[in-house]
Amino acid sequence: MSPNPLNELGSLGDYLREQRQSAKLSLRQVAELAGISNPYLSQIERGLKRPSAEILQQLAKGLEVSAESLYVKAGILDEEFAHDPEALDVRRAISHDARLTARQKKTLLDVYDSFVEDLDSAPAKTPATTRTPR
Amino acid sequence: MSPNPLNELGSLGDYLREQRQSAKLSLRQVAELAGISNPYLSQIERGLKRPSAEILQQLAKGLEVSAESLYVKAGILDEEFAHDPEALDVRRAISHDARLTARQKKTLLDVYDSFVEDLDSAPAKTPATTRTPR
DNA sequence: GCATTTTGCTAACTAGAGCAAGCATACTTA
DNA sequence: TAAGTATGCTTGCTCTAGTTAGCAAAATGC
Helix, strand or coil: CCCCCCCCHHHHHHHHHHHHHHHCCCCHHHHHHHHHCCCHHHHHHHHCCCCHHHHHHHHHHHCCHHHHHHHHCCCCCCHHHHHCCCCCCCEEECCCCCCCCHHHHHHHHHHHHCCCCCCCCCCHHHHHHHHHHH | CCCCCCHHHHHHHHHHHHHHHCCCCCCHHHHHHHCCCHHHHHHHHCCCCCHHHHHHHHHHHHHHCCCCHHHHHHCCCCCCHHCCCCCHHHHHHHHHHCCCCCCHHHHHHEEEEEHHHHHHHHCCCCCCCCCCCC
């Protein structure tokens, strides 16, 4: 059932270990800085356990990286979302708007697509289906 | 020990229950949409259990709100971080889109505004204190 | 009136996050 | 060489997130 089996987990662990080693810190040091136990950190780095968001927050603090970047690697946050959205994209903005229902999003996206379709010379774009950005 | 004892938890639960009721859905319906058990959702709404980020993701999908907004209420994401990319950015993205004519922009903005206008009674981002109970 | 469904909830259980204690190997320093 | 320490890891354990089964009260139908 778990949507992020161990792929993303391993990637997260690798990233954490890289960060720790490039900072020349031991497992115990980072564990202490983050306020978690060192055996547990060891298991996280090797992808054996799946840390909660709370633990990720503490680890981010200890490693001096952003919590959001860890969330992204753990698969609980969209990458696009973490990247500060200076680059504005209408489709993306619409699909992330918490105030819109799914149906309203589809309506807006369809309208938008119909507008831009006209100027894309003759693209024969996919008409109605909501294309998930990503 | 836990940094977010039950304060933020209660706020999250209240928010979830408000969203569900304003959508006129039962516990079981939302639980099914989100793919979680209904007793568990009941406990989350009453602030008795602390859902993981994964569960919050599924709940966001079922309730058609952004996962990030739930993360904020659960205390695992900074408010500022989730703030900007929502309401503001849709309007801004539209008005900055070079592919749209002025008239098309106005159309899209009008549609968008009409959508979010309806939400005044059921706001997606309550200031957490003022609850307008219809 | 009584039966059926729908509502939210309680109780008992399972699985896994996160912990303290301890182990084996490598690196010091005397 | 041997004593001391730092490294990462394994072993059990506790606690709680999340489950299934089932309850009492409210709504709906016959």
